[in-house]
Amino acid sequence: xxxxxxxxxxxxxxxxxxxxxxxxxxxxxxxxxxxxxxxxxxxxxxxxxxxxxxxxxxxxxxxxxxxxxxxxxxxxxxxxxxxxxxxxxxxxxxxxxxxxxxxxxxxxxxxxxxxxxxxxxxxxxxxxxxxxxxxxxxxxxxxxxxxxxxxxxxxxxxxxxxxxxxxxxxxxxxxxxxxxxxxxxxxxxxxxxxxxxxxxxxxxxxxxxx
Amino acid sequence: xxxxxxxxxxxxxxxxxxxxxxxxxxxxxxxxxxxxxxxxxxxxxxxxxxxxxxxxxxxxxxxxxxxxxxxxxxxxxxxxxxxxxxxxxxxxxxxxxxxxxxxxxxxxxxxxxxxxxxxxxxxxxxxxxxxxxxxxxxxxxxxxxxxxxxxx
Amino acid sequence: xxxxxxxxxxxxxxxxxxxxxxxxxxxxxxxxxxxxxxxxxxxxxxxxxxxxxxxxxxxxxxxxxxxxxxxxxxxxxxxxxxxxxxxxxxxxxxxxxxxxxxxxxxxxxxxxxxxxxxxxxxxxxxxxxxxxxxxxxxxxxxxxxxxxxxxxxxxxxxxxxxxxxxxxxxxxxxxxxxxxxxxxxxxxxxxxxxxxxxxxxxxxxxxxxxxxxxxxxxxxxxxxxxxxxxxxxxxxxxxxxxxxxxxxxxxxxxxxxxxxxxxxxxxxxxxxxxxxxxxxxxxxxxxxxxxxxxxxxxxxxxxxxxxxxxxxxxxxxxxxxxxxxxxxxxxxxxxxxxxxxxxxxxxxxxxxxxxxxxxxxxxxxxxxxxxxxxxxxxxxxxxxxxxxxxx
Numbered sequence: 192x193x194x195x196x197x198x199x200x201x202x203x204x205x206x207x208x209x210x211x212x213x214x215x216x217x218x219x220x221x222x223x224x225x226x227x228x229x230x231x232x233x234x235x236x237x238x239x240x241x242x243x244x245x246x247x248x249x250x251x252x253x254x255x256x257x258x259x260x261x262x263x264x265x266x267x268x269x270x271x272x273x274x275x276x277x278x279x280x281x282x283x284x285x286x287x288x289x290x291x292x293x294x295x296x297x298x299x300x301x302x303x304x305x306x307x308x309x310x311x312x313x314x315x316x317x318x319x320x321x322x323x324x325x326x327x328x329x330x331x332x333x334x335x336x337x338x339x340x341x342x343x344x345x346x347x348x349x350x351x352x353x354x355x356x357x358x359x360x361x362x363x364x365x366x367x368x369x370x371x372x373x374x375x376x377x378x379x380x381x382x383x384x385x386x387x388x389x390x391x392x393x394x395x396x397x398x399x400x401x
Numbered sequence: 402x403x404x405x406x407x408x409x410x411x412x413x414x415x416x417x418x419x420x421x422x423x424x425x426x427x428x429x430x431x432x433x434x435x436x437x438x439x440x441x442x443x444x445x446x447x448x449x450x451x452x453x454x455x456x457x458x459x460x461x462x463x464x465x466x467x468x469x470x471x472x473x474x475x476x477x478x479x480x481x482x483x484x485x486x487x488x489x490x491x492x493x494x495x496x497x498x499x500x501x502x503x504x505x506x507x508x509x510x511x512x513x514x515x516x517x518x519x520x521x522x523x524x525x526x527x528x529x530x531x532x533x534x535x536x537x538x539x540x541x542x543x544x545x546x547x548x549x550x551x552x553x
Numbered sequence: 554x555x556x557x558x559x560x561x562x563x564x565x566x567x568x569x570x571x572x573x574x575x576x577x578x579x580x581x582x583x584x585x586x587x588x589x590x591x592x593x594x595x596x597x598x599x600x601x602x603x604x605x606x607x608x609x610x611x612x613x614x615x616x617x618x619x620x621x622x623x624x625x626x627x628x629x630x631x632x633x634x635x636x637x638x639x640x641x642x643x644x645x646x647x648x649x650x651x652x653x654x655x656x657x658x659x660x661x662x663x664x665x666x667x668x669x670x671x672x673x674x675x676x677x678x679x680x681x682x683x684x685x686x687x688x689x690x691x692x693x694x695x696x697x698x699x700x701x702x703x704x705x706x707x708x709x710x711x712x713x714x715x716x717x718x719x720x721x722x723x724x725x726x727x728x729x730x731x732x733x734x735x736x737x738x739x740x741x742x743x744x745x746x747x748x749x750x751x752x753x754x755x756x757x758x759x760x761x762x763x764x765x766x767x768x769x770x771x772x773x774x775x776x777x778x779x780x781x782x783x784x785x786x787x788x789x790x791x792x793x794x795x796x797x798x799x800x801x802x803x804x805x806x807x808x809x810x811x812x813x814x815x816x817x818x819x820x821x822x823x824x825x826x827x828x829x830x831x832x833x834x835x836x837x838x839x840x841x842x843x844x845x846x847x848x849x850x851x852x853x854x855x856x857x858x859x860x861x862x863x864x865x866x867x868x869x870x871x872x873x874x875x876x877x878x879x880x881x882x883x884x885x886x887x888x889x890x891x892x893x894x895x896x897x898x899x900x901x902x903x904x905x906x907x908x909x910x911x912x913x914x915x916x917x918x919x920x921x922x923x924x925x926x927x928x929x930x931x932x933x934x935x936x937x938x939x940x941x942x943x944x
Contacts, residue, residue, distance in 0.1 A: 211760035378753030410897025424708030432700035
């Protein structure tokens with residue numbers, strides 16, 4: 192319960208950081224509301240795995256990775272660079288769905304239909320790595336849990352609390368009738384990707400972006 | 402109905418002319434009213450935040466603003482605190498200040514400022530204090546921002 | 554319309570006799586005299602001369618608009634003069650105050666940076682959620698205060714909609730000027746998908762500004778920093794930003810308008826313009842195309858500097874939401890099918906009256922808004938002529 196409440200209190204901040212990545216993608220895909228919920232689920236899966244990974248680290252490594260500012264900055268910087276490349280590639284290339292008429296051509300065809308989900312997954316992971324105060328508090332609390340299972344459970348409930356604020360996002364699908372929106376979404380994804388690329392490079396070079 | 406729409410359309414267009422005239426003639430009044438009605442202010446990330454304390458050193462004052470961690474909703478991990486020294490004409494050549502922004506009676510950082518040459522330096526005493534962001538001379542005196550980071 | 558019938562369709566006569574033109578322009582002469590002088594005619598001879606020139610400048614242009622029935626060419630003269638003299642006035646002011654165009658750290662700390670309308674889209678979400686403006690300017694008082702620009706923006710949105718971009722924006726005249734230099738376009742075709750870019754820029758800057766609480770368009774993308782003020786290059790970040798905005802200015806404001814004869818910065822990049830398109834929905838004036846008179850010659854489509862007329866929109870009898878109401882299509886239409894229109898009124902009726910009403914609103918806005926910058930710019934030029942220096 193504590194994790195969920197903590198997540199709720201910080202969810203709006205998470206939504207603000209996630210929006211520049213999620214919104215252009217949802218517009219770019221031009222899907223309906225139900226399909227967008229699937230898209231959101233993929234994004235949240237990336238965030239969840241990021242959180243769970245830290246739950247494990249927090250409990251197992253006694254927060255060392257989070258205490259070391261240099262390592263933390265390198266980690267966020269790398270994530271931003273990967274995210275930006277994914278966004279830019281997404282904006283430049285058609286996200287072709289697997290062609291039914293072509294039959295099952297194996298890995299290449301499946302990947303072409305699936306790789307947009309990788310963009311989301313990476314986006315979720317990168318935006319989830321934002322070390323906001325509630326996240327750090329959650330890490331500390333998780334590290335104090337008696338067992339790994341409790342630590343993971345705490346982070347899981349924290350994650351659910353933060354995700355509540357992202358629920359309205361799929362309703363962007365209401366605008367799918369506007370034919371220009373997918374183009375606008377992809378262009379915006381490219382621009383935001385370029386911005387995150389610069390932020391990531393700055394962090395990797397040892398600076399900070401605050 | 403058509404005639405009604407026509408009259409409404411022309412009236413609307415005529416009203417646009419009135420809007421232009423009123424807007425320019427009353428711009429000072431209207432902007433003052435807009436500002437007071439909305440209560441809008443400049444973001445503390447630019448203004449430095451509200452002044453919480455002014456310490457009188459006799460010939461000069463140290464002005465302390467509140468720590469700023471303001472985010473879009475809630476607070477961010479990284480913030481700053483802005484400190485000022487005024488007036489520029491009455492500042493000693495070297496200022497060494499112990500700053501307590503938390504109000505717990507303990508020094509959070511000490512600040513050393515050469516008011517002639519410019520460079521400033523801080524010595525953090527509180528783990529939340531990260532580094533000196535910048536120190537600049539302005540008309541009224543010197544202004545410095547110190548980076549802060551919230552600890553869990 | 555059948556081309557054979559076309560010869561029988563007379564263009565609506567919007568040209569007026571000199572006498573009637575003066576009568577129709579009289580209210581503008583009175584209004585501009587009152588509004589430009591603020592109730593007090595300058596007594597200083599130089600200021601009186603400059604005031605007189607400015608007053609005559611605007612009223613001669615308005616008279617010519619009424620007399621010739623042409624809108625865009627005279628609008629452009631005033632609009633371009635506004636932009637050029639604004640730049641002259643602004644840059645000389647910077648050199649006078651600080652000795653350079655660099656934005657001083659002091660100005661940012663003291664929150665004395667002039668607020669321009671291009672920032673507005675990025676401030677809205679943070680303002681709604683935090684009741685603060687993410688810009689180091691003054692709320693009221695001083696030059697270009699935040700509240701005063703918001704008042705002007707709200708007034709312009711109500712009165713002109715996106716007509717602001719052709720009758721109000723002090724930057725728009727720059728790419729408008731370059732788009733008129735060549736007789737024919739070197740690059741006649743522009744992929745229509747580029748018209749979506751301003752919306753993408755708007756989305757990107759609004760989201761990133763809200764996330765990072767910083768006006769990202771100003772920091773990273775605004776090409777007009779090249780002719781106003783910019784950060785001194787003291788770090789790698791600022792160097793990258795400088796390269797970007799200089800490149801965008803050269804590309805979008807100078808080269809592309811020259812080659813395409815379109816206002817590429819305004820129609821293919823500006824995020825404020827994209828947002829302002831939405832205000833066309835609540836504006837009294839728009840451009841309609843009378844399908845009964847239309848020859849389908851597509852001259853309007855080819856001439857439109859902002860790509861706001863397409864074959865589809867011609868069939869629908871109107872310009873697109875991005876229309877900046879410059880009047881180019883109205884001027885080139887051989888039959889008067891394309892015309893200024895007032896919502897709620899029948900299309901194709903009372904065209905002269907509707908055009909006149911629109912011109913009164915738009916031209917008055919331009920004259921009042923531009924007057925002080927034009928006078929300031931002229932004063933600098935006079936100083937240059939008489940003393941050899943603008944400062």
